[in-house]
Amino acid sequence: MSIQNNEIMIGLEIHIQLTNLKTKLFCSCSNDYRGTEPNTHVCPICIGLPGSLPVVNKKVIELAIRLALALDCKINNQFWFFRKNYFYPDLPKGFQISQYNKAGGKAFADGGKTTIRLNNHKKDIILNRIHLEEDPARLVHKGSIATSPFTLIDYNRSGVCLIEIVSEPVISSPEEAREFLKQLKSIVQYTGISNLELEGSVRVDANISIKGYDRSEVKNINSFKEVERALRHEIIRQKNILKRGKKLIQETRHWDDKRRITIPLRTKELEEDYRYFPEQDLVPIEINSDFIQKVKSELPEMPNERSVRFRKEYRLTEFDSYNLVLDKNFADFYEEGVKSDPSFDSEEYKLYCNWLMNDISRWLNNNNKIIQETKITPKHLVDLINAIKDGKITGKIAKSFIPDLMVGFNVKALIEKTGKRRISDKEYILKITKEVITDNLDIIRDFEKNPRALEALIGKCMKKTKGRLDPELTREILLELLSNKIKKYKKS
């Protein structure tokens, strides 16, 4: 049996901690619990002691409005919280204060969408709703959850404000899911509600089904990176079960990121089993339209708007601008750089983008850093591009400077320090090219048939001089030498 991508349906529930808050959702314990001793950021409210009463953090409403607006959702002007009842050690009260969009209840906001780009086509990922709820505690297992003899509980995370974004099951591949999350991460960064670089600030549950069969829900996917991996695994697992002629059952599974498999967690409790009912310890919340308008007017430029502007202002391609604006820090770096040199025009705008998206991104990935953690400044990159333009260094030399630029050296100092300059001395280039030709007669024989032979020879010359030869001159001289050689060869 072969299953096409359009037969796969994935819906994501993305829980994002509002890490830019100072306090939790219902109590004034500090939100900044990372790296702290267990159970030191807790109070009677967030460990659920009898008689304690929750009070809503006002800032939460503003941050949630920002996200709702950025995702094009319809904000509900009046809502109230519900209790979602179930027993699990991470839930000290035996219920989670959440929202419910049935039984007279409403989500914080309904609908919404975000547009993704994948392989040159666009797709709207439609959202169902976003709502607010409290984060459960952090559970610590000895080894894997499946084998740990007991569970340790740290309530520091308990009560931190989560915003849950529920997509419709319109995602049809792990790649689409990845792009959607990239886009969402970007929007969250621009709205300034959360820093998703922080560990554990994101948790994803994924509903995955093959059309016509029961779905499974995979929980505990603890980073955006893991989502694609977990989805791939789960789709293959489901396909294999069908291939063997077995039946898929509706179930909840747990993503074991150590073993990189999903394991059955518990039989899915039916929705009514949560026995949702309105939380009487909290009064309803009403948001007036003026406040929404005020928040709207203060929203910064969002990535999609910025991408359109970049195309216009810096004449970047759609692909380049889309990718460049995803990370706000990157896009800020870009703008500061290209604006700092009035001589910059289309060509430099494009070059600056390429350096950022290629060599610098690669260095950041390899070193697992974000750009602010490095010492490169927007001006350093301007200098690098100008040094190539002015013929001081070659592109190859520039590439070799990147690691030093990232740790704070400037281009001028690097040219002095390394002695790497572009060599335009024709005599010297002639000498090098002749040597290379003598050493690579096999490539020369190829030259007439294979135009790439020339590139290979240029590469050899560059290698010999650590990339310092003027590439255009080298090409000219090589071509001349080679055509002479071929003429001679043909005569004889």
Place this chain on the structure above:
Amino acid sequence: MEKKEIISREKIEHLARLALIDLSEEEKVNISKQLNNILDYFQKLNELDTSNIKPTRHVIDGLKNVFREDIPGKSLTQEEALKNAREKQDGFFKAPRIIKE
């Protein structure tokens, strides 16, 4: 009005499962009887016509938007937090394993 069983035996077992409690045969029978009596009594409310009454969202009618500012306050110490815990380890609350074999 005929007295009918509102809570079935299956329902009792289901509720016990959700509440994570074990009930003996005798308890199941007793609790079932008691719950049915209670719920039967509440049926009286159905005699009232509530079609024109707005559902009560909250018992304090009209109160809304009770907020607190986003300013950190004092938390408990670890020692205070763990004071009532039956089992603890290294500053954590300790609970049984989650997944059944």
